Amino acid sequence: MDIRNPTLFRDPPSVVLLDLDDTLYEYAPAHEAGLAAAAALAKEALNVSTRDFHSNLDDAKVEIKMRLGKVASAHNRLIYFQRTIERMGFSTQPVLSLQMEQAYWSAFLDAATLFDEAIEFLDDLRIAGIPTIIVTDLSTHIQFRKIIYFGLDRYVHWVVTSEEVGLDKPVAANFELALAKLGGVEGPVWMVGESAAKDIGGARAAISAVGIQKRHAGVKIEGEGPDAPDALFDHFREVRRLLRDSVA
């Protein structure tokens, strides 16, 4: 645990906001497994090589993100796969697009595992009576599926997705809606997330949250500036201890 601003952790949080993807579970292996399943389906149904599938998918993603901007549907796998199939020279294939989306998410969830002691951290918060809110990009439907799959709904009180806000994090409305759902809050707000700009910087600018960044391979850490975290952790055990110490 690397606590950069110890004074911010003297009091326990009044509420804890949490990012979902790549913060509570590791995203990369799950995403890879999902892509492999979708590529396998493309090969079986359309006789398209994995390489062609991936290159068309990459192009489709760029195209869709350019067109839609930073909104939840810009992450929608169904639209990615629809456009990928179209870019590969086929017309729109509704059945196959849906099958590919389901194959992707099923393999994704099958490969996804929560970080060690993430659940225990949420349980500590529950016992301490501290409300928790997941603030996440992406569409509500798939985020709810993930939350149910991991059993997070037993611990988390509220969920805010960028689909209901209209724009992805770091747009302030995401964090403001979270606190509004709670009916306002007095005292420190912790934001636990892995993204320096979206989670740490976004929540600090919007609601003056204390930024606690999850660190693992591929995560960008800012040394200073608006996106620099107030504390960094590698393992949820560390943030559990931080909570225990602040409550004590």
Next chain:
Amino acid sequence: MALDRPFSGWGIGERSAFALGLVVRLGLLIGVPVTYGDWFLPFLAHAGAAATLDPWTGFLSGGGDPMAFPYGPIYLLVFLPATWLGGLLSPRAAAVGLGLTILLLDFLLFAAVRRLVGTKQRSFCVYAYWLSPIVIYVNYWHGQLDALPVLILSLALLMLRRNQFTGAGLTLGLAGAAKMSMAVAVPFVWIYVTAARRLRSHAARLIVATLAGLATMLPFILSDGFQRMVLRTPEREKVFSLVIPFGGLDIYVMPLVLAALVFTAWRIRRFNFDVLFSIVGIGFFVLVLLTPASPGWGLWLVPFLAVHICRAGSMGRLAGFAFAALFVIFHVLTSTGSVWPIAAAGFDASPRLLNMALSLYLAAGGMVAMQILQDGLLRNPFYRATRSPLAIAIAGDSGAGKDTLADALHGLFGRSTTALLSGDDYHSWDRINPMWRSLTHLNPKANDLRRFNADILALKSGRPVEVPHYDHKVGRMTKPHSIGTADVVICSGLHALYSPDANAAFDLRIFLSMDEELRQFLKLRRDVRDRGHSVEAVRASMARRQADSIRYIRPQADAADVMLSLVPRNRRALAEPMSRNGPVAMSLHVQGAISAEFEALGRVLASLCGAQVLPLGGESEKPGIAIVGDPSTADIAAAARRLVPHMSDYITMEPIWCSGLLGIMQLVVLDQLGQRLALRKAS
């Protein structure tokens, strides 16, 4: 991520314990254990310099001590490089090279044992293994090289757990080739793969691989020096130390007990990996406790002891640590090579003290072995759940899909491990018999239910049966055929849940039904349109059967643990049976005693399979869930991994998963069976 920061998941206690263990090890490495210098180093120096495939003969002809290195080529391959390189600098550096090799093997063994322990108890492994007095004493004080064969054996067991049969066999053989005593595990592993039906098809591969691993020793057997130094060691005689005088001759106790254990393993037949691991561990305890063991032998017990300590409760942990401490105390008092610190202190142990130390060490060892037997075998959930075959009943009206479900379960549990008993084979008469004019098949009197029940109970008790067979094509009974013993017995039939006595024998009772309107729709469409019968005739036949269905078939639902019903999603689609083509969209209703039984299932289906799951349980119906969805086989396989990971020991290695609602039925059965086995374990 694990590679970025190997200790990132470790708590402060674990880190400190690891650091302490490392400091102790390095400290002891610096004070050279006597055995290195006297025994192994001269031989390794000779082997490095001679650069021959047979250093044993050369060493002896040069006047070397025959006791210097009682090990074969695998030991030489592992221990030579660092020792020889060190020896180029100085004899002291050679000892350090040897010590560092042991440290590396010790660390790898620690990693292997951590993997053998389940994820939940893994964090305790640093105390059970890394701080184990036996491990530190044997490797760094007494200076034995047994970490190598124990590591190879542990790797073999890890591969076996992952069902890598060729690799496991080869590694097991190599462990035996490195150190003969490791071959104690071989009969148990062979029994594991041959006795368990679900693994049997891989047995030949594993056995051949084991023999290939053992055969790596063969070329060296021809060497005279190898024979003298490695094969004819005095250690071998220890096997025959404990005897019972018998009519002027002796009975060798240790081999006798070991043989009894092998026989016990053979009788168990239904194994999972945990049961095997416990039995192999007990085998090593028998070997070590019933012989005047050398200190190095203590290390053979360590993987089993450490896993036991990690998994055990406080009493088990206490006994485990007490045994480890007593083992070391006894050997410090008695063994050559490490007695020097005691002797230097001017301490001379009396025979009484030594006898006491021996007795206490054996008592603690016996206690640990008993605990492993109890926790690892007798209380093992799989062992307890599989003392008799699993029996599943599928009852329901004709056309409800009993055979389809039975077949789907057959593909799940494996063709070679499952016996299918069909109620159709117990119809009392051939089709042309005039009795059918007065009775329908649904009437219990039209079936030989007494024989059906007797056969169910026989199969459940593990006895083969001779069953008749009803040939639907010709409508006649054929000659009886035999159904052998099986791990899973699936009984499907119109009356599978009709007799209370047979019902008590089932581990899971399923009642399968189809919405009445849907059933009539499908039957009319098939019989009228496809088979050319008249609508009136089909309706009349249905009406005649319906009375019997209400009287004899539907009441069986009350005896069921779970009800599976197929219901049309849109009733308007059933209006025109003759003109409507294609499949009818259906949902699956799953109902049982309480809704909580289906909560986990519903969550997995909704999240992983993207299915719609709605609650059932109005005033007039049993609680449960209604499921709409079309999951693929991959979805169902992934859902099973999530929902019932503990059931993997029960299903075949290559299960045939179904898609759609049938796949969901497979999941329901596994989930229900898992819940019921858990209750059976608890009782």
